[in-house]
Amino acid sequence: MKNKLSVTMSGEREIVITRTFNAPRELVWETMSKPELLKRWLFGPPGWEMTVCEEDPRVGGKFRWAWSGPDGAGMTMSGVYREIVPPERSVRTECFETGCIPQMGEQLTTLVLADRGEQTLLTITVLYPSKEARDGALASGMEHGMAAGYDRLDEYLMGAAV
Template identity: 50%
Template sequence: MTAKTLRVTTPAPTDIVLTRVFNAPRHLVFDALTKPELLKRWFGARGWRLVECEVELQVGGSWRFVSVGPDGLKMGQGGVYREVQAPDRLVYTESYDDQWVPGESLVTAVLSERAGLTTLQTMLRYSSPEVRDLVLATPMERGVGESYDRLDEVFASR
């Protein structure tokens, strides 16, 4: 897999795995996932911007994002960190305000580096196959792809 290609797979009935390679060292990708000043520069599909970003990066710590999209549409989400192993691994819960996605999911992000390229593999585990399929039917793949393209732009500007 090359950089700039988002791969989406469904290895289990409740899981979605997103895999993307970035032309940046692992510690920078980890920072981009966890530091508000960086998250505000890339998080969200094109046309969306992160207007609230709170990160308490420790086991048991919470995170909260609010994004504003086209026509002022708002999307809030948050959760609690279960594992923080910088720069290798993050595990956290995720739930959305207003039931964008029903219930809570468990997110596991694993970062591996080889020859200056970092592979980010993110597994999203949902409460049921029905919820997973509901997420797959949304523009999630396009949104994540655009968001990661924006992250590439952040890395290119450093």
């Protein structure tokens, strides 16, 4: 059975995203923190590709990701890691430089990977600077690109775990 992405609102300014992966937590962490592995699955909906993947997962380290899509569409996101606890937790700022909703400002994103034996429960909590920014993110359809990426991650993890 295919694992599904769940997106819910919490309070006035938060979105909580959850999804289970059929792989051990250490493997999920590795695929979410190494640029050469991120490029294999984190490229959004069909027709998009990841063109930049800079990743320095340490406190004070920066990341910058860019994608290009159909008809000249593009999106760039960057931020700074505030907390890193491999393989269970990271906290970082995120800001869209281009595309998507640049006016949404900086958000704070907390990733938690909970060990469930041969499975891993991913929980991402995104705190937006305002209710309007949170609602704009929800209206953007962001969950479709995330779901597509996490489905590809599932496929990669199945091959890597063998």
